[in-house]
Amino acid sequence: MASKITLRLANRSPKQPIKKLPPSIEVPANITIEDIKALIARKTGFSDHNRIGLFDPSTKKTLKNRKAEIGNEQAVVSTGELLVKDLGPQIAWKTVFLFEYFGPILFHLAVVALRPHLYAGAASTPLSRTQQLGLALFVGHFVKREYETLFVHRFSAATMPARNIFKNCFFYWTFSGALCAWEIYAPWSRAAAADGHDTSQLLAAVGTAIYLFGEVSNAVVHLNLAGLRSPGGTERKVPRGYGFSLVTCPNYMFEILSWVGVIIALQSWSTAVFIFFGAAQMYVWAKGKERAYRKEFPDTYKKKRFVLLPGLL
Known part of the structure; x- marks a missing residue:
């Protein structure tokens, strides 16, 4: 497994996009879902990283386990993509x-x-x-x-x-x-x-x-x-x-x-x-x-x- 992976970021809801969402991020393979949320929150100007929802690009289902390592999410790694959504105030x-x-x-x-x-x-x-x-x-x-x-x-x-x-x-x-x-x-x-x-x-x-x-x-x-x-x-x-x-x-x-x-x-x-x-x-x-x-x-x-x-x- 590569020590670093590059992930494309796409809006889960095109009608309600996160305006400052970067096109991609490079992260360690062992970074957790929660840490990726925190990283995206900093880049998009969100004060609360819990507003960031991450979704499987294949099933469109939310990645619930915030402690899971992104390198273990097979669909994400194989496609090199993450779906992102603003979940609103939490x-x-x-x-x-x-x-x-x-x-x-x-x-x-x-x-x-x-x-x-x-x-x-x-x-x-x-x-x-x-x-x-x-x-x-x-x-x-x-x-x-x-x-x-x-x-x-x-x-x-x-x-x-x-x-x-x-x-x-x-x-x-x-x-x-x-x-x-x-x-x-x-x-x-x-x-x-x-x-x-x-x-x-x-x-x-x-x-x-x-x-x-x-x-x-x-x-x-x-x-x-x-x-x-x-x-x-x-x-x-x-x-x-x-x-x-x-x-x-x-x-x-x-x-x-x-x-x-x-x-x-x-x-x-x-x-x-x-x-x-x-x-x-x-x-x-x-x-x-x-x-x-x-x-x-x-x-x-x-x-x-x-x-x-x-x-x-």
Whole structure:
């Protein structure tokens, strides 16, 4: 392999070209995709190299592994060409996650604090013990997710388009935040009337136990997944261990189980709406991960019949 290679640069989107894109660059064969992005960013005047997208000239697909050496990208080396695109303003994945999960915490605390002003008669009907439990379950879940975002998760992609933060936050802020808080803390909710009823108290205990099992199991899987990738790395390995013998994505499975516990404990229809749509999206993601694992590790990955819920999906 030559110590240096010359690559022609072409705009991936001719209708939206990078105006100062140089016609070619000469780089070491062992330079990484991320370093090439930084080099092109300097030459084109971009302050953030994450805006630079690099694409395979044959498949037109993005070169996702930012730590991969360009000399190992066969299509790029054989054609001597790279496709380049301005991806627009970027935002860190970690920042997006922090914003997503902060919204529900804010909504639940705000609705509880403003409850006397939001509901007729709420001033004379304080939160029931079951409603207080609901506050603890929701805030506890999203505080856990914030902690995992800061200290556990290792992201293969550094950034995403900044405009997507609004789309990503909308679901969490609207459904698990505004909708669930509005229903659960209302004086007319089933959680409000649960105190003093033996059946409701039993449901609250059973639901809380399921919730705690789901949350702890979800955390164990997240720690397992984080251990598959080195700090700052982008490598992928076959996931094994707790839950992976059952489904492709046990972290999703245990999260759904956790929310089933919340539904039972609070007898909450809004939580059921939230996790119904959430599970539908998780199913799409899980199917994609199963396809990716089978393609990337055809000889070592044990194919799963179910990607999300054993015996169902």
